[in-house]
Every structure is written in C-alpha cells, then in structure tokens.
Amino acid sequence: MDWGNFTQQLVNGLSLGAIYALIALGYTMVYGVLRFINFAHGDVFMIGAFTGLYAHSWLKPVFAFLPDYVSGVVTLLAAMAACALLGVVIEKLAYKPLRERSRLTALITAIGVSLFLSYSAQLLFGAAPRGFPELIKNHTHSLPGGASVTTEQIVVLVVTLLLLLALRYIVMNTRMGLAMRALSNNPTAASLMGVNTDAVISFTFALGSALAGAAGIFFALLYQAIDPFMGILPGVKAFVAAVLGGIGNIPGAALGGVLIGMVETFVVGYSNRIGIPSGYRDAVAFVILILILLFKPSGLLGKSDREKV
C-alpha cells in the first residue's frame, strides 16, 4: 500500500466531496420544507460559476488595486447573492403557483426549469467550455509521504467548513431557522402558529441556492473550466448524496456529499486494483443510490427527525 498515493486520493476525494456536499444541502433543505426534489438545483450551481466568471472580469479594474483574497471573496459573494436571488425567483415563478397541486407536477416543472436554465445559458454564454480565472495565487504544498495539496484545495475545504457551520447556526439558533424546522415538521400547524410560510420557503430557497453558488465557484476554481451543462452531473450526484445521507437531514446531506466524492475518487484512482474500469466513474453514484434505496431507504442519518428542515 502506497500511503502517499492514498493520502493524495483522500485530498482529491475530500475536495470533490465538499462541492457535492454544498449542492446536496440545497436539495435536502427544499425537500425538508416542500417535500419535493428541485431538479433545477444543479443549474443554479452552473449559474453561480458563470456569475463568478463575469463578476470577476467586470470588476477586474477595481481588483487590480486590491489583494488577491479580496477579489476572491467579492467574486464568491457575488455568485452567492445572484444564486440566492435566482433561487427565490424560480420558486416564486415556477413552484409557488403549483404548491397546491400534486408533487409530481412540481417535480416535472423542476425538470423544465432545469432545461430552461441550461439552454438559456448556452444561448447567453455559448456552448464551448470557458476557462476560469485564478482567484487566488495557487501553490502546491507538499504533504508527508509524497502527496500534495494546492492552495485552492485548502481554501475550498476551509470555506466549505465555515459555510456548513454558518448554516448550522442559522438553522439551530435563529428565529428563521426555528420557523424552517417548524414548517418541515408540520406545515399546517406552523402556519396556524403564525409562521409566514411564503417567507420561510423563499428564505430556504435563497439559502440553498447561495450554497450552490458557492459550490459553483469552488468547482470552477478546482477544475478550471465551466460550461452551460456542467451542472447536470454534479447536480444528480449531489441528489444521490442527499438521499444517501437521508433526504431532509442537513448533516446527512453534508456527510453524503463527502462520501460520494470519496467513493468516486477511490473507485477511479484504484480502478486497476479493484477491477472496475475508471470509465465507470459516473455509474458509482447511481449504484450507491440503488443500494441505499434497496437496503436503507431512509438514508444514513434519516431517522433523526428532530433536525429535519
């Protein structure tokens, strides 16, 4: 066993998993309050990456006078804000009018919104993949045993952790978080108790979409290229991550995301040793989905009802 190699794959898997985790949170929160899967979520992630690209190039003259990390933070915040707004608008225009209909109607609408977003992006931004600027000076740092980690990977992991802690604070320690939990527990009772359902749902969409926007920036930072259809596969994999962790459960979504990223990386990295060709990378998540639905449909952490959002 080559430990340097193993550590390297761990780093690779962890940074990919962090991105899946951020996207998976949006699926799980929306499911928590509305009981439906927002399949347009992966495209919000894509819009986040493009917002970052344009925000960075528009603000370039301003950034020239500022240190690197400021431009990075501004780009990240711009993408998160734009996605939060987009999430709220999508909910108001596409899902709210259908709230009293069957959940299948909303689900099919979500697929429609997803296609609308990716093809609109293709019209606006062109179909060819675009390079993403280096937001922070990237260095490679050596780890013991021959593995290495880049500055970008460290930043992605640290900021993801901070975002998760902030989310936990919002959900557990604020009035809005309490309202979200109440709504998720029993929508009718919550509205009878004076919870403004519409505001809470909008807030949930804004929160989830902002995290997807951040994930878009991180993905673009780590893998350098973005295109209008980049959101489809990560979106579906993050959905699997949310199911794996127990849909509706916030820590579960984060855990599921990291697990999917890890498993995917290890299957590809050790493909020769375990006898699965690395071309099966995208199938890994779906095999996991099938297994989880067969053996533990509630997901890994799905039973803890109290934390449901």
Next chain:
Amino acid sequence: MKNFIVAAVLLAGPAITGCKRVPSGEASSKEIVIGEFASLTGGTASFGQSSHKGVQMAVDEVNASGGVLGKPVRLVVEDNQSKAGEAATVVRRMISRDQIVALIGEVASSRSLEAAPIAQQNKVPMISPASTNPKVTEVGDYIFRVCFIDPFQGAVLAKFMLERGWKNVAILTDVKQDYAVGLTEFFESYLTKNGGTIVSDQSYSSGDKDFKAQLTSIRASNPQAILVSGYYNEAGLIASQARELGLTVPLLGGDGWDSPSLVQVAGNTMEGNYFSNHFSAEDTSPAVQNFLRKFQEKYKEEPDAMAALGYDATMLLFDAMKRAGSTESDGLRAAIASSKNFPGVTGSITLDEKRNASKPAVILTVKDGKFRYVETVTP
C-alpha cells in the same frame, strides 16, 4: 406529390435498405447542392468551426471561378452540437430535404460513424475531412476520407516516444470517443511490440472536469511520458491538473488536440507537450503558404489542420465531379475512389482501395503558447 414522396421516404427510409433516392428535383439542375455536417457548437466546437471555414472557402473559391460543371455550388450546413445522435438526424434531413449530391463531414470519428451508414444507404458519397478511426470508411464504398488513419498515427506517436527513450508510458483515454479508443489501441500495440511498457492505463469520459484521481494513480506508476488520447478540452484540463499534482513528464496526444483552445484553458502548463497532426502552418511549401495567405485574408486568423482538411476534402470532391462529368451518385463515387496524386494543402492525396488517404504526419510541440513544428513522419 413530390412532397408526399419526400415524406414517405423520410418515414420509410431507415426501414428499406438500399432504397433509391428521389430523383433530383428541378432546383438541382440549376445548381449543385452539397451538404456539410459539423460540430459548430458544443464540446468540440473548434473542430466544426475550423473545418467549416475550410469547406466554405473552397466553395466560395470554386463559385468565383464559375462553379463546377458550369453550375454554381450551394453548400448546406447543419450543426450537430457535438452531440451523439444529432449527426444522424441532420444528415437524414439534408439527404431528404435538400437532396444533396455529396456530403462533407465530420471531424470526430464517433459522429462520422453515425452518419456513414445513412450516407451509404442513400448512396450519397461522403468525405470525412479528419476522422482517423479506421472503422469510418469500412462502413461502405461510398465513404471516403482525406486524412491518415489511427494505426499509422498511433505508431507515429509510439515511435516518437521510443526514439526519445520514453519506454515507460502511462495512457489516459477518453472512452466515450471511438477516435480515442482506437488511437490508444494502435499506440499500445506498436509500443509494446517495440520494447515499451504501459505502466498505467486509465480512462475518462468527454465532458469530465476532474482528472485528479486518474493522475494520482498515474503519478504512482512513475511514467516517462503520458499519452492523453482524446480531444483538446479535456487535454487542456489534464495538463493543468497534472502539473498541480507535480507530474512534470511530457504529455502527448493525437490530432484531437489541434485547437487554439488547447492552450487557452491550460495556459503555460501545456508548454513542452507534443501532439501529432496533419499539417503545420510553418510548412514552407507553396501549397501551404498559398492556403495560409488566402485563409488569413478571408478570416483574419491562422488556419489549423481541421481547416486545411475541410478545404482539401471539398476541393477533392469538386475535382472528382469535374472528372466524372456529372454529379450522378455512382459515377461520382467511382471518380472520388480513383483520386490520384491530388495536390492538397495537407499533402498529395491518393485514395487506396479502402478509401483512405496515405499521408505523412507531423509532430508539433507547444512553445510560448504556439504550435511549433518538430518533425515529419512518413508512412
């Protein structure tokens, strides 16, 4: 009534093998209609854009000098969006709706393979400018190409590595593309027969963005060089992620790397890598320099190999039409098949009995963001 027949053929076309096409309508007696399908948008947009510029230039040139057989040529272009499935749809449409007499396309072998059976069935001669997978022309006697094929290209790359003493080689293949899978296969067989070893064999799929897991595994096998068998988008990402992981050995690729986008994403991480190609803009032969000058005048940019091949494919088609004296399908097919020593931009083109061109390949390297000529390898 004609519309009815067209509609009937459209519906029944795939079901009836070898069905005759609707006789040419009145429109085609006044002009010659040829079709081109290309990836004008999508993942390999650069291929389609370039080859289309070459084709368009050839058509404009021939029309400026009075057309072919006294008739002007009309080019019908369809975009397949770099997508599987789309090529078949647009080619069917061009054959039934526009009644094209010949078809130019595609660069990517997977999409040429999709369209070839349709062209063959409808007896429309098809010339691929740059599909190098041998299976393309094996579809039937109406399918031709003006470029070399991958058994040759794979051997060229393997020979180039062995000559430099790079015996331990890792491979990273795009398993979604027939071109990449074929190239890897021929490369591997030449390399291992001549004393080289494959130390790591990894794969990915077109559209992937994360290659770090594969590259980490490759790094552990200590290769002296890495073959990246696939197209330019992924090759650029692979180069930059390889450097991030501290892999400094040279990366090599085939003609699928030929695009200005290769260095746009990868930046300076592409420096010092090599790829095989059909033509070099640094070639001083009058044919190439003449083409370069005309292309730059028309499009204000430098042509790549796909543009040159698109131009050659179209010019070869016109030459065959002139020799056949008509655009009738059997005669045109025979005329294309007997093309001999046709003076193309990418070299002299003679089609063999398998309808392939046997031509030299060039090796290019990336230096200061530009593609520089290294050497020519003859078959």
